Amino acid sequence: MSHNEKLLNDDCHNSRRGFLKKSVAATAIALAPNVIVKAAEDGLDEKAAGYFEKTNIKLTINDIDYSLSIEPRTTLLDLLREQLHLTGSKKGCDYGQCGACTVHVDGKRVLSCLSLAVMQEGKHITTIEGLAKGDDLHPMQQAFIDHDGFQCGYCTPGQIMSAVACVREGHANSPEEVRQYMSGNICRCGAYNNIVDAIIEVKRKGGTI
Amino acid sequence: MEKFFFEDDNNRVTGKAVVTGKAKYAAEHEVEGVVYGVLVGSTIAKGSIIAIDTKAATKAPGVMKVITHENSYKVPGYDYGGNPAKGLTGGKGLQVFNGNTIYFAGQPIALVIADSYERAVYAASLIKAQYNQDVHATDFAEMGKSVIAVEGQRYKDNIRGEADAYKNAAVKLEAEYIVPNEVHNPMELHAVIAKWGADDKLTVWEKTQGVKSAQRSIAAAFKLKEDDVQVFAPFVGGGFGSALRTWPHSIAAVIGAKMVKKPLKLVLTREQMFQLVGYRPYTKQRIGIGADKDGKFIGITHEADGVTSMYEEFTEGTVNVSKILYQCQNVTTRYKLYPLNLSTPTWMRGPGEATGCFALECAIDELSYLLNIDPLELRLKNYAETDPERNRPYSSKFLKEAYQLGADKIGWKDRDPRPASMKQGEWQVGYGMSTGLFNAGRGNAKASAKLYADGTLIVQTAVSDSGPGTQTSMTMIAADMMGLPVNKVTFEYGDSSLPPGPTQGGSTTTSTLGSAVYGVCFALQNKIIDILKTDGTFNKTDLKVEDVSFTDGGVLLKSDPAKKRTYSDILSKAKLNQLEVSDDSKASEQMRNYSAYSYSVHFVKVLVHSKTGVIKFDKIVATADAGKIISPKTARSQMIGGVVGGIGMALMEEAVIDNRFGKYINNNFADYHVPVQADVPEIEVAFVNKPDPILNPIGAKGMGEIALIGFAAAVSNAVYHATGKRVRDLPITLDKIM
Incomplete structure (x- = not known):
């Protein structure tokens, strides 16, 4: 050696x-x-x-209360995907570099791969699975379909969660602003143009999202 | 052909599953009792393992097994005890845990299996290996010096006409171009779940561009009957070529599942994606091109030095573009391959043609300035009306139309053609263009179709879709053939037990599978006609397909549309619950006499900052002759996507190796840059959209590769036009312009 x-x-x-x-x-x-x-x-x-190495925590995911016993080193992303089978949140890098794992924690966009699950005590988490109301898609989900805002679809849940937050934050006032505030979500298929179109349309239609 | 009028702006049929998070990718299938495998990679790039200490890992909580070359299940299809020094194989991949030889950094040396992901990751960190380290070769600068090229028939010079004829031309250019190692990096990490069932039957959920090819590879490795291996890939999170092969990590997962007798899930890390699933190989190219004073090409010489691994030859069509893209009597190509201590490269979007077109299309731009002829005009002067390599006609070629579309949209003739002549404030303005081409093929495929009494149709074939939208275009073809709305057609795929479909690669899926779907629907039409002939409905015993219209409600007689039979009537009269047909689709014999290519043309307008060298895109226009466009919405997306990949290739992508250690130093998304939103302007797409009348019955050629091929050259050419500086090595970073 x-x-x-x-x-x-x-x-x-x-x-x-x-x-x-x-x-x-x-x-x-x-x-x-x-x-x-x-x-x-x-x-x-x-x-x-x-x-x-197991800690008890309580948290709410997509309006469902969970009482869990988890290892402190478990990330929120791995908790969602591997233990709760909420696989809509994706793992693309595990280092907070790609945005595929984006979820909302208390309404704000958060990279779930960089968040330890034990730190979410009492938090309200929304994943892509919790965005639609029953069969009614969230306007951002529908806009992504209408504008073909994806190809393989793997980055899409993270894109949509970021996009919803981007509009809520007031950062969707122009295509240029959207490009800046959506640059944390990589799409390797290159659906960026269509994603901007989807977000601008949702913003233009107004309403609460 | 009249039926094909795909004007509908159909949404992707997978849309709802994707946007709700319900689409299941390889690692996401719920398999009862699944355990987790984590691969440990070699920390040296060359040598051998003396010993691996697995004690601490084995003792760690939840660990069920640590597999190394010392205790691995012996894969029946592997060649144990083989001599690693005997030379490179032609396409036989790395045999995981077979022997102690290390060929590259990151090569799997152990698989740690535990009952949770966290426990497996931790235990993997406890593996200690001792190596006999050898001096590795990873430095591209040593190719042709201390690193010797592979010998063999395929590396002989290829000479058409006179060798190196460009040297005698009135105007000539010699230049060297470099494409670095680039990594596919689909967003989905490569992943596999392997489950052995009773009687040695194996189920595999795999990230693959070919469920049938994955089934064949795994069956061959484990010496199983193909039918005893079932591969599922309903959703594939991108591939771009990385998922064309069954890589060693998948075999490792199957070994692991066998040894612990439990289903096993293995997901690569982003770092491992740089080492274990291929890459676009570094290639150094030399172009010599000469023309007479009028711009007619006298000769082209295209030489390429490519990279492969120490255990396998990987070659691609890099230099072939110079044989086929332009009319030129004298073409010499030379291709050399250098084995390094890296893993085996693989086809990455556009593969060798993208590498080759970067060099050729830059060289033609350079030559145009020497000749003082417009770069587009120079290309038109040397336009190939027939295939110059095989001396036969094209099945279709509408490249001139694609040039015209793009030139009009970018405003090509309004630019000042002199280099460094145009400015917008502190920004220098440049226009560039390029051509791309890729073979348009058609392979064999089988599809089956079932029509039900309620007029719903199911079409099945074993294909997977890594993003282009195969489900959508196949659904549209079937819907169009049967006159049904898209929502009454279900396309079932992603399962190797379905009728054999093609691997999704080489821009052939739509041509190959679209023909099969067309064929199976045609068979279905004929079967319906057979029933109608005998059941007396239309009183026509000589009824033909052309006599009727197939519609949502049933079949109408064209000569008397009031006469209509519903599918429910037809089935009940024939005493059938469903109509079932299948079709074997094969390339047409007629194609032996033709050459078929798809073409792309990229025009870009760049802004280069005069003080910082920052490059921005002001406008991008991508046009293509891809034959008939089947699904306009997803086709446009695929073109845009290819351009985005091209932006990465042109401006940012390079997997950098620290030659002291033989390891990548930027193997993550923070350091290996791919385009993000802020890097990508609005991209305008235009298709010639004329059907190829010979290649296949649907008129489509291919698009996946050409969407990217040539783009990087257009950018380099535009940067030259903006600044007068020629950048011949990718990526074009600002330090090369300053």
């Missing part, structure tokens, strides 16, 4: 998760029953960590 290689490998082990685990273990020694502290001392720390 080269020197550089060793450095890289060592780096690997100072991961965020490693830090979290150690912190949890430290707290554990103060608070936990003896049996678990003993287990940690016996080299079963990984297994022990598993017991501690």
Whole structure:
């Protein structure tokens, strides 16, 4: 192994998760029953960590109240997709660089891949699945269909959630302004022109969205 | 042909599923008891694994298995114990967990399987590998120096007429052009869910542009009967070529599912998307082009040095564009391939033709200034009326019309043709144009159709759709053939157990599958006629398809439209619940005597800031001869999308390797820039929209590739016109203009 290689490998082990685990273990020694502290001392720390790493939270998603027990390292996006099967919110990068995971938290657009689920206690979350009222599409959803604001459709839920917020924020007054305020949502198929048209139409029609 | 009048501005039939978040992409199918796999990649670019310490990972909570080359299930179709030094394979991909040889950084060395995604990610971080590190080759500058080209028949010079004839021309140009590594980066991360059922039957939800090709690849690897592998891909979140192959991570997922006896889900990270699912290979090209004083081409020499991996040859049609795009008697092409410690490239939108057209179409622009002939005029002077390579006519060619449409819309003749002559305040103004072409093909496909008493129609075929709108155009063809409204037609696809459809690639889906859908509807019409002939309805035992109209309500006799039979009547008289037909669609024999290409023309007007070199688009016009346009709305979107991809290629996309480590340093969306909203102006699209009378019965050619091909050259040419500076290496970043 080269020197550089060793450095890289060592780096690997100072991961965020490693830090979290150690912190949890430290707290554990103060608070936990003896049996678990003993287990940690016996080299079963990984297994022990598993017991501690669930936290109870309550939050509301698409007007439904949830009471959940989750690991603190779980992102809001992974909670939605992997545990609640709300797969409308998409994972495109996992680093907040593409916008595919955009949801509304208390009415504001938020990147769910950069949000830890445990930090959403008491929050009201709206995902693409909660935007339509029954069979009635939200005007932005209909406008995306009418203007062909997508091709593969993968970035679309994030685009629509951003677009709704963009109008609500008052940032949809011109195509140029829309382009600026929608630049956090990548569309690799390149439906950008049509997305602008959809948003401008919804804005022009007015009404509460 | 009279029936084909696709004037409807139909919305995409998948619209509602997409905008409500109900559309299910590969990783999103709910599979009971699914566990999570995370791939660990090699941290070196060349060498071998001495040891992998998996103890900590195996001990971590929720971990069920850690798979490495030491304990992997032996894939029956793999060649274990093979000699890695024996040379490159022609199209046999990396065999995952087969041996300890490392060919590139990021090569999968372990698969960690746990009961939750978080646990699998964490455990993967605990894997420690020790390597015997070797000196890797990832530096493009070493190609032709320390890195030696692959030898073989396909790398021999190709000479038409006189070799390197351009050298003797009155006016000539020699220039070198570079296209860097670019990465497809569809928005959906490549993902797979693999589930073994009873009797070794396998179900796979896969991100793939070809459910049948994925089925074949997986069946071959695991030595299963094709029917025992079912691949689903109802929605595919973009591909652009990256999902044309079944990559090693998918095989790894199937291995993992086998070893833990549970369904397994594996999703690549965005970083892994740079290493494991192909890329457009770096290519250095040299063009030599010569013309007489009137601008007639005397000779073109096109040389390309491309990149491949250490284990597989990947070649593409980069230099072929110079053989076919213009009338020129003497064309010499040379293509060399250099293996580096990178993964295998793959076709990326427009593939080699996009790379090749960048060089050729820039060179022609450069030559036009040397000749003092308008760049568009120069192209028209050398317009190929017949295929210069195969000496045969085109099935159709309306490139001149596409030139004219674009030139009018951009205001080509109103510009001042002198370089660096036009200004708007601090911005220098430039116009540029280019041509693109791509083979228009038609392959084999099978489709089936079922007509029900209520007049609803189901058409089925095993194809997947990564975005162009195949469901929509196929639905429209079927609706048009049967006179039904679009909402009475359901197009079922994305399942390998349906009648075999094509892989969605190479701009052939509409031509190939559209013909099959046309064919199956034609068969259905004939079946209805057969029933009507015998049941006495119209009192015509010699009734023909041409005698009737197929409508929403049923079948009408053209000569007496009052005579009508509903589908319900027809089925009940024939004592059938439904009418079912299928059709095997094959390319026409007649096409052997023709060449078929689709063409695009891109015109751009750029603004280049005189102090900062910032490039903005003022106007973009994209025109195409893509044959008959089947679905106008989605076709326009596909053209716009190709231009957006072209903006990325022209101005921003480059996967940069740090050669000290042999690794990408910008393998994420913050550092590998793709166009965002603010980068993209309004794009105007115009189609010639004339049917190809020979290629297929629907008149459509192809569009996916040409939408992008040539665009980067138009931008480079416009930047030259604006500034007088010629940028020959992509992307055209402002530092190259300053």
